Amino acid sequence: MKIGELSRQTGVPVETIRYFEKIGLMPEPDRGDNGYRSYREEHLDRLLFIRRCRNLDMAQDEIRELIRLAEKPTADCSDVNELLARHLSHVRARLRELTSLEQILVNLQDACSDPGTIRECGILGSLSEELTNIPEPQDDNHVPGSHKPGHHD
The missing domain is CATH 1.10.1660.10 (Multidrug-efflux Transporter Regulator; Chain: A; Domain 2)
Incomplete structure (x- = not known):
């Protein structure tokens, strides 16, 4: 085809x-x-x-590893399970990061619940200090070289 x-x-x-x-x-x-x-x-x-x-949000390196493992059909599947466990750990870490981000955004929105001028806007006033509380992404539970900042799969 x-x-x-x-x-x-x-x-x-x-x-x-x-x-x-x-x-x-x-x-x-x-x-x-x-x-x-x-x-x-x-x-x-x-x-x-x-x-x-x-x-499933798997990175190229993870997919490449799964393909490599699939080419050994009689091998023990523990390596596949380990790769999936690392990916699941990454997903869970990302969920924690997103939950934290959600709370920061809710707090920012709460800072500006009353209508007013841009000068009085609590969101803009507190944005620079609030963003310093966002945790850095964790990358230690993934296939090396995958999901790094600026790395597009």
């Missing part, structure tokens, strides 16, 4: 499919005499797997 059909079947944009090929998450497709990519069922399966992992 051609890349457009693969895109339609998976809901993954063509550009993203090419990107996944470029970074090695997708196997290289065959190319016809005309130079067009030709995808097989294994490409469809891999792309759906990647999409499901991304829907």
Whole structure:
């Protein structure tokens, strides 16, 4: 099948499919005499797997590790379980960060419950001091190199 059909079947944009090929998450497709990519069922399966992992907010390195582990079907699955445990820990840490952020935003909104002028706005007045209380993201429970600030997966 051609890349457009693969895109339609998976809901993954063509550009993203090419990107996944470029970074090695997708196997290289065959190319016809005309130079067009030709995808097989294994490409469809891999792309759906990647999409499901991304829907779980897994980083590229985590997905790459899962693919590597999946290529050893008779191996012990404890490595997969450990990877998932690290990811779950990351998700829980992010939930704590979001809960803290929510409370800071609620406090800011409470600072300006009465209508007034911008000069009297409690939100703008306390914004710089409130933001210093936001905890730094924790990155120690993830596959190395994933989910770092400024790192886009």
